[in-house]
Amino acid sequence: MHTDSERRDQGRGERSPAEGGCPLSRRAFLARAAATAGSVAAAGRVVAALRGEPANAATTAGQTEVPQWAMVIDLGRCDGCKECTTACQKTHFTGDQEWIQVFEVTDEGGGHYFLPRPCMQCENAPCLNVCPVGATFRNENGTVLINHDICIGCRFCMAACPYGARSFNWGEPENPPGASLAQYTPEYPIPHRKGTPDKCMFCAHDAEVGKLPACVSACPMSAIWFGDLVRDIATNGLETVKLSWLLTERNAYRLKEELGTRPRVWYLPGHGQQSEEVTPV
Amino acid sequence: MSVAVEPRIDETSADGARVRLRERVEAPLRSKAWGVKGRLLVAGLSLVVAWGVFAWIHQVRDGLAVTGLSNHVSWGLYITNFVFFIGISHAGTLVSAILRLTHAEWRRPITRLAEMITVVALVIGASMVLVDMGRPDRLLNVLRFPHLRSPILWDILSISTYILGSLIYLFLPLVPDVAALRDSPALGRVRRRIYRALSLRWTGLPEQRVALTRAIGIMAVVIVPVAVSVHTVVSWIFGMTLREGWNSTIFGPYFVVGAIFSGIAGIIVVMAIFRRAYRLEEFITEKHFRYLGSLLMVLGLLYVYFTASEYITVGYKLRVGDDALLSALLVGRYAVLFWTFAIGGTLVPILLLAFRRTRTVPGIVSAAVLVNVGMWLKRFVIVVPSMALPLMPWEWGTYHPTWVEWSITAAAFAGFALVFVLLARFFPVISVWEVEEGWEQLEVQERWERLEVGVSHDGQLDGNGHGNGDGHPNGHRDGHLEPAQHADGVVPEGPPIATGEER
Numbered sequence: 197m198h199t200d201s202e203r204r205d206q207g208r209g210e211r212s213p214a215e216g217g218c219p220l221s222r223r224a225f226l227a228r229a230a231a232t233a234g235s236v237a238a239a240g241r242v243v244a245a246l247r248g249e250p251a252n253a254a255t256t257a258g259q260t261e262v263p264q265w266a267m268v269i270d271l272g273r274c275d276g277c278k279e280c281t282t283a284c285q286k287t288h289f290t291g292d293q294e295w296i297q298v299f300e301v302t303d304e305g306g307g308h309y310f311l312p313r314p315c316m317q318c319e320n321a322p323c324l325n326v327c328p329v330g331a332t333f334r335n336e337n338g339t340v341l342i343n344h345d346i347c348i349g350c351r352f353c354m355a356a357c358p359y360g361a362r363s364f365n366w367g368e369p370e371n372p373p374g375a376s377l378a379q380y381t382p383e384y385p386i387p388h389r390k391g392t393p394d395k396c397m398f399c400a401h402d403a404e405v406g407k408l409p410a411c412v413s414a415c416p417m418s419a420i421w422f423g424d425l426v427r428d429i430a431t432n433g434l435e436t437v438k439l440s441w442l443l444t445e446r447n448a449y450r451l452k453e454e455l456g457t458r459p460r461v462w463y464l465p466g467h468g469q470q471s472e473e474v475t476p477v
Numbered sequence: 478m479s480v481a482v483e484p485r486i487d488e489t490s491a492d493g494a495r496v497r498l499r500e501r502v503e504a505p506l507r508s509k510a511w512g513v514k515g516r517l518l519v520a521g522l523s524l525v526v527a528w529g530v531f532a533w534i535h536q537v538r539d540g541l542a543v544t545g546l547s548n549h550v551s552w553g554l555y556i557t558n559f560v561f562f563i564g565i566s567h568a569g570t571l572v573s574a575i576l577r578l579t580h581a582e583w584r585r586p587i588t589r590l591a592e593m594i595t596v597v598a599l600v601i602g603a604s605m606v607l608v609d610m611g612r613p614d615r616l617l618n619v620l621r622f623p624h625l626r627s628p629i630l631w632d633i634l635s636i637s638t639y640i641l642g643s644l645i646y647l648f649l650p651l652v653p654d655v656a657a658l659r660d661s662p663a664l665g666r667v668r669r670r671i672y673r674a675l676s677l678r679w680t681g682l683p684e685q686r687v688a689l690t691r692a693i694g695i696m697a698v699v700i701v702p703v704a705v706s707v708h709t710v711v712s713w714i715f716g717m718t719l720r721e722g723w724n725s726t727i728f729g730p731y732f733v734v735g736a737i738f739s740g741i742a743g744i745i746v747v748m749a750i751f752r753r754a755y756r757l758e759e760f761i762t763e764k765h766f767r768y769l770g771s772l773l774m775v776l777g778l779l780y781v782y783f784t785a786s787e788y789i790t791v792g793y794k795l796r797v798g799d800d801a802l803l804s805a806l807l808v809g810r811y812a813v814l815f816w817t818f819a820i821g822g823t824l825v826p827i828l829l830l831a832f833r834r835t836r837t838v839p840g841i842v843s844a845a846v847l848v849n850v851g852m853w854l855k856r857f858v859i860v861v862p863s864m865a866l867p868l869m870p871w872e873w874g875t876y877h878p879t880w881v882e883w884s885i886t887a888a889a890f891a892g893f894a895l896v897f898v899l900l901a902r903f904f905p906v907i908s909v910w911e912v913e914e915g916w917e918q919l920e921v922q923e924r925w926e927r928l929e930v931g932v933s934h935d936g937q938l939d940g941n942g943h944g945n946g947d948g949h950p951n952g953h954r955d956g957h958l959e960p961a962q963h964a965d966g967v968v969p970e971g972p973p974i975a976t977g978e979e980r
Contacts, residue, residue: 348611
């Protein structure tokens, strides 16, 4: 059996045979062959992947593996409209909490760009390590979730998170009408609980049924890609590409890479210059 | 030597001091000991604590929203208080255990106070964690779903071990003292019954003394590493994160030194208060202040050294984030607090303790008060700035504690004083038998030396002779009292040196 990281490394290793010395394996070859198939077929596979179903006989790579969700945010496309934040707030009834927060950053040349920050779903997650009751955990898709039923509200996770990705329910949280009747799950934490933290969890409830996260669907610039590291595929709702191609060709980077948290959120550098070129959905 | 024996009253001998010591220590335990001042003090402290409890109930009902905490600065006064009180708790370990292990004879009159500080400070410190919790109703989840990878679990294990250990360590030397009190007719019947239960049928038999001394010796050895582990894992709550200012390898020893530093200062303050309130000047002397003052100065210098090491190595490299934190501390928004700590909490106290002119009881006590204030501020500037600094492209966080937080903080300090006052109304604040043991050893030692210098080794020493008469436990003879206290914990009867050889 492969560990998560081995599995991912295999998937990522395919992306750049030129830079690595390893010869193209049969598995990688098949994956690449599959990726050259038409985009319609690819889109079908994304949905299948989102549903956790085996996509296609051709995608032998990781066919039996569960998806490992990842996000790629194209800063060249982001125009800072914050539709992602709004959609997230509506989907999760977060009140004024911003699980995906959009920062305006001044770049080296004095220009500006926008930086949306969801939860990084770190593979070496500081928040998960420090939780005294194990209320923060990782599900089989590599997404970091919170069990609000056992959280004691010590906020160590918030102190430990290098990205400030968590929001605390300091008082009685805003809940939609009838929330008390909702079936709480960590994948869809409604109702929110006083004295516990919340954060982005890649819309784990949607991924289960094959839907894209709210922020991805809502982005008018299609700047947010959502994908599966195992099947090496990503979509922004409009286009579907090989995830590894996106990461390699577009010089993807991760925030605070030097900390060793190994986020599952990548950024494609840019400053909103492509936002004009993209036709809104 | 036997504690149960009523001492003879002889004004010209150590027995006079002995009687006075028993009287001074026992007087506050009598039922009519509460004066008007005492009642007012307890009432005042109780009011502050009650107000704090009210504030906490308010907080539990409406959530931590009633505090000044935010997503950006999610830890504040409560965590500051937690670190402060756990630090103070190191008083007992140091003075009692380390000085016991090193046979520092002058420790005897102050060990009890030190051990009491440890227990009370631990209880108050641990309660601050409960107050800080968003879901105090789920406290037991840490036992139901323990996640051993979390430094908080290490803290829970370490601190609960420390509480248990220091309770035992407080209790053991108390046994002969409560045994002496259980028969005291001046005390109420209920009280005496409780003392009787706690005295574990102590009668001062040699085998009991051997067992007790051995048990205390074992606990003194055990409690030191536990205490060190406590403040190490407290520091690791911060040190195990990636935050600037906390992401440090020296936090363990840095915090341990800081804890002992503030712990000694805590003892000096408590000592000064009880010395005056219980009129113990004869037994807790200027010498004790000077010795603890020297220790305080050494620990202060160590703490300055650690502080300098921490900030110089960070400041030289100025990694992203560290630069912002450092400038906020040294010249920016936290500069006033930081320099108040650095100058008022270390530099001035060290100077006060360094010069003979100011190394007086008032000078030393002033230094200790300054250290305590400074160390509280230091804990604040450890906790809050590292939370407030911008981790993402955002502004510095702001933190203004609300009345709820200040009320609970005031209640923590008042609660510390209150529990202490009540504890001191119930148990002797000086370990009488240990002080007497010290005197006896001194006498035996003196006689033995006289004999060695003189004619014979006939060994006709009764071990119950006269003291040095000045009432001071050891007079001028500190550091020459070793033979009676063997490493194996056996307290010899009769001529100590001869006995040791014969066995």
